[in-house]
Amino acid sequence: MRxxxxxxxxxxxxxxxxxxxxxxxxxxxxxxxxxxxxxxxKAWWHIAEALSxxxxxxxxxxxxxxxxxxxxxxxxxxxAGLKPxxxxxxxxxxxxxxxxxxxxxxxxxxxxxxxxxxxLHFLKDLTVRxxxxxxxxxxxxxxxxxxxxxxxxxxVQGKAVVCFNTKRKGLPSAGQRTAAAAQAGAAALxxxxxxxxTIEPPRxxxxxxxxxxxxxxxxxxxxxxxxxxxxxDVFKVVAGGSGQDIGAVLKAGGAKQPLKRFDLPSRxxxxxxxxxxxxxxxxxxGVLPGRDPALKDQTLVLSAHLDGYGYGEPVAGDNLxxxxxxxxxxxxxxxxxADRHKGRPLRRTVLFAAFTGEEKGLxxxxxxxxHPTVPKASIVADINLDQLRPLxxxxxxxxxxxxxxxxxQSARAVARGMGIAIQPDxxxxxxxxxxxxxxxxxxAGIPGTGFIFGYKPGTExxxxxxxxxxxxxxxxxxxxxxxxxxxxxxxxxxFFYALAESVADADAKPAWLKPPPTR
Numbered sequence: 001m002r003x004x005x006x007x008x009x010x011x012x013x014x015x016x017x018x019x020x021x022x023x024x025x026x027x028x029x030x031x032x033x034x035x036x037x038x039x040x041x042k043a044w045w046h047i048a049e050a051l052s053x054x055x056x057x058x059x060x061x062x063x064x065x066x067x068x069x070x071x072x073x074x075x076x077x078x079x080a081g082l083k084p085x086x087x088x089x090x091x092x093x094x095x096x097x098x099x100x101x102x103x104x105x106x107x108x109x110x111x112x113x114x115x116x117x118x119x120l121h122f123l124k125d126l127t128v129r130x131x132x133x134x135x136x137x138x139x140x141x142x143x144x145x146x147x148x149x150x151x152x153x154x155x156v157q158g159k160a161v162v163c164f165n166t167k168r169k170g171l172p173s174a175g176q177r178t179a180a181a182a183q184a185g186a187a188a189l190x191x192x193x194x195x196x197x198t199i200e201p202p203r204x205x206x207x208x209x210x211x212x213x214x215x216x217x218x219x220x221x222x223x224x225x226x227x228x229x230x231x232x233d234v235f236k237v238v239a240g241g242s243g244q245d246i247g248a249v250l251k252a253g254g255a256k257q258p259l260k261r262f263d264l265p266s267r268x269x270x271x272x273x274x275x276x277x278x279x280x281x282x283x284x285x286g287v288l289p290g291r292d293p294a295l296k297d298q299t300l301v302l303s304a305h306l307d308g309y310g311y312g313e314p315v316a317g318d319n320l321x322x323x324x325x326x327x328x329x330x331x332x333x334x335x336x337x338a339d340r341h342k343g344r345p346l347r348r349t350v351l352f353a354a355f356t357g358e359e360k361g362l363x364x365x366x367x368x369x370x371h372p373t374v375p376k377a378s379i380v381a382d383i384n385l386d387q388l389r390p391l392x393x394x395x396x397x398x399x400x401x402x403x404x405x406x407x408x409q410s411a412r413a414v415a416r417g418m419g420i421a422i423q424p425d426x427x428x429x430x431x432x433x434x435x436x437x438x439x440x441x442x443x444a445g446i447p448g449t450g451f452i453f454g455y456k457p458g459t460e461x462x463x464x465x466x467x468x469x470x471x472x473x474x475x476x477x478x479x480x481x482x483x484x485x486x487x488x489x490x491x492x493x494x495f496f497y498a499l500a501e502s503v504a505d506a507d508a509k510p511a512w513l514k515p516p517p518t519r
Contacts, residue, residue, distance in 0.1 A: 047332030060310025106273030182222025196254025207312030
């Protein structure tokens with residue numbers, strides 16, 4: 001939604017935000033909730049309104065808006081009868097983080113061809129990896145080196161190396177390209193979007209150029225190297241005069257075909273303004289103690305991320321990234337599950353985690369796994385809620401790591417009775433498995449999983465799903481006014497409730513069927 005008026009934000013900034021339940025949402029969003037017939041789904045959407053209305057300012061990690069949302073979650077956890085599970089007997093688990101940001105004001109990127117300059121729009125045409133030691137000034141000739149494998153980077157010292165930013169299996173990864181360019185002495189690395197990666201197309205503008213890491217995290221490889229991501233259409237302009245058919249080059253890259261190298265007739269001229277800051281981030285943790293003396297010392301973690309993007313580069317005049325489906329609504333699912341079990345504990349202990357910093361690199365989940373507030377050996381699994389888009393009827397779910405642990409068997413058993421089919425990830429090149437908060441648990445040897453609304457190729461469901469990623473993913477348009485299938489949303493929540501109950505009450509704890517992933 002559009003940025004809330006300052007007077008509204010200030011008026012709602014009290015300790016617990018009395019009245020936030022209805023007041024945080026716009027009148028239009030509130031009327032949508034009134035139209036939802038199922039009582040549980042209606043209550044769920046009210047929580048989504050409270051957590052992703054404009055008053056929460058997009059819940060950026062470490063922001064005042066995040067703190068207000070965290071207070072609402074604490075209130076709801078308390079009302080559901082949960083006990084605090086954070087630091088020192090409180091609801092919050094805090095940790096220090098460090099941020100580097102490339103400021104739009106003071107940053108300039110241009111291409112020079114002879115005496116003529118072409119200005120590029122920062123965050124709209126390109127963005128850059130933010131690091132503390134980012135080289136502030138670049139003035140270098142540009143050369144295209146295909147997929148930028150190490151063997152292709154001879155003679156690039158002092159040059160801005162342009163690469164095809166492929167995500168395809170069997171070709172150099174982003175990390176490998178960066179390491180190779182830094183090792184070769186490149187002045188900058190420019191990664192051009194793959195416009196043919198249609199399963200998750202590139203999106204512009206970028207919200208901002210920020211890197212946030214847990215304090216003490218080693219700096220990334222080649223920290224001083226400017227690593228730039230550039231829109232494909234912009235590259236066509238930048239490479240003008242090269243004598244190459246750039247459209248054909250991009251098409252060949254999208255098809256994993258060999259790419260020839262060539263020099264560009266222009267130079268990259270850039271100045272980056274970097275600022276840094278240190279602040280505190282926090283998870284919200286509550287626990288429902290188990291009832292079975294033989295199993296209550298085992299803990300099932302149910303998680304979703306509370307953080308969003310906050311304010312960023314405007315899209316269609318809107319600069320507030322509300323993050324309704326990503327992921328405020330699914331913190332709401334945790335709360336509704338807790339409400340269902342008020343006074344009705346399960347056999348195992350259940351820990352409810354509203355993590356922070358997911359959008360900055362799974363920071364809250366990583367911190368919790370490294371510094372658990374319950375004995376790590378007691379954690380039997382994490383079922384994570386993220387990447388869920390209830391846009392069409394729910395008949396098919398993709399389950400991440402479905403065949404890696406017995407969680408897949410549990411999910412299939414529950415889904416079967418609800419008329420839902422379960423499939424493995426049909427698009428592994430998107431790396432959805434490693435992009436959400438179950439992943440740090442799995443890296444630590446703890447079974448984990450997450451779900452995605454599934455679809456068959458060529459269907460209306462696929463069209464809606466693809467459109468959502470093009471128009472709303474990590475954009476202000478992921479707000480309370482977006483299209484929804486509330487019947488599908490309610491059906492998924494009921495599936496999740498039944499799955500969590502099944503795992504928490506089973507005689508046997510979840511087990512690995514394949515070796516756990518390496519770090």
